[in-house]
Amino acid sequence: MDHLLSLAGPDMRAVDALIRTHMDSPVPVIPALADHLIAGSAKRLRPLLTIAAARLCGARDDACLKLAAAVEFIHTATLLHDDVVDSSQLRRGRVAAHLIWGAPASVLVGDFLFARAFELMVGAGSMSALEILARASRVISEGEVLQLTRSHDLDLSQEIYIEIIKAKTAELFAAAAEAGAVSAGASPERCRALRRFGQDLGLAFQLIDDALDYSGDAGTLGKNPGDDFREGKVTLPLLIAMQRTSASERDFWVRTIDRREQQDGDFDRARALMAETGALDETLAMALRYAETAKAAIEDTASTTWRPALQDLADFAVMRRA
């Protein structure tokens, strides 16, 4: 990923400056709360995707910088609301904002960042990019609601699960890349290719996220492993483990996931069942397949600098440990 980070370095510093300026407000709680979350983000993957897609498509002006900052604001707004919705304790290696400033402030600062994102998009001046990111914001919320209503469902199908993560995670990756390409005036075909790249990258990214919740450790992860399990959230590794042990372990899954009555040792038992059933390996294999289709989607793109750097990003998404 180093190659991409060094290529995009100057642009990303400009995006950072835009983020700083636009999260400011005369109401002091707003920049304080926003900074708590935004400063914790080391990677800024989604805005990086917007920049790389725009530059790959030959963007010479700075419209993509504003779009990239808008993408990070949309992402941060959804994280703030997610943490309230899930009552998460830890985010990006820090205590979740709602535990410091309260859930009401987190909801409202999320709204502030969401609105700021649209102000930035207006500044970028591309109605098409605005359309893509407005639709993405709506699709994300639909994915979140779908997850909320189906996430403790032991009989969730893999298809519905993929539908949920396509909406709640992959859509913003897809829109980030597509908006970058659109703002650079790329052909519809090229825009579609970058959208596919972003979408499959996002799917790979989320599947690894789901696996890390069972295999990672809090130090490198920046959040508590086992969060999904404790919330009774059905993700792909859990889904596979449950399906493969449904006869022998039905009572365990009903108690821990459906009824969320958990005891000490339950998370370790779930991890052991995951190892036995090969659920983590299969999740990893699926993530790898999405990373490969992502790379293939932009294979015939001419750029010899940005294309391989973006393809490395797909590899990074499945190799990462945090």
Place this chain on the structure above:
Amino acid sequence: MDHLLSLAGPDMRAVDALIRTHMDSPVPVIPALADHLIAGSAKRLRPLLTIAAARLCGARDDACLKLAAAVEFIHTATLLHDDVVDSSQLRRGRVAAHLIWGAPASVLVGDFLFARAFELMVGAGSMSALEILARASRVISEGEVLQLTRSHDLDLSQEIYIEIIKAKTAELFAAAAEAGAVSAGASPERCRALRRFGQDLGLAFQLIDDALDYSGDAGTLGKNPGDDFREGKVTLPLLIAMQRTSASERDFWVRTIDRREQQDGDFDRARALMAETGALDETLAMALRYAETAKAAIEDTASTTWRPALQDLADFAVMRRA
């Protein structure tokens, strides 16, 4: 207000149809929750303002219909989030959505409606209208956060209080009218006049809202009177009553508002102090002054049909009992 409602009738039915179509989603909780709130709105004042401003400025096409629907969605999204933030029990005569579907669903459906609003604005095709409503959405959230952090402050000044309601309420009225005028291609001067009309109408509207919380009854109000008092929310009537009784009643205000330790009879005592100090009358007088400046802002507008109808709306805002 009947004149305006009959003039705008066909447009408002079209806005209603747009609202119905755009609150739909394949995720069933979303239209169910959105409908609960949207169906409860009899007046639709804010979209009415967009329509009236656009038609007053000679709009002949239907761009204002989409903007009006977007304005109602922004308003509904903020209501959903407000009710979560304030833990309100009743809204628009119905049990608050978060008590039926839970706070998480209310937060996320608010996000859905907010995103849908921007999709509608993109459909309307006016970047200027989009800018106005994006900024308004941001200003509203700043007003809400300011209110959250200052609302139990016994020493809140009238200036800060007006700043809060200008942001959280009047800004959307101002933006609704201005966006209507802008989408009709009105002159900058005319757009500013309609913005001023909307802003002062919004201030009058909020002051009456604050007064009704002490003088209204649940049947006509559609929400519980005394909500503000029970939440310890400092509004203008309370502010005036507190200032005028600060020597004799300091302990009462500190206990009920600052510490929010309330007992049976406290709300009645607050009402009595309000009557004694003339706090409600003074709030009403201030609302009347804003209604007058609103009417004056559009006095020199040529239209002989829409102008008086809009001016009637300003009178309605201060005469209403719900």
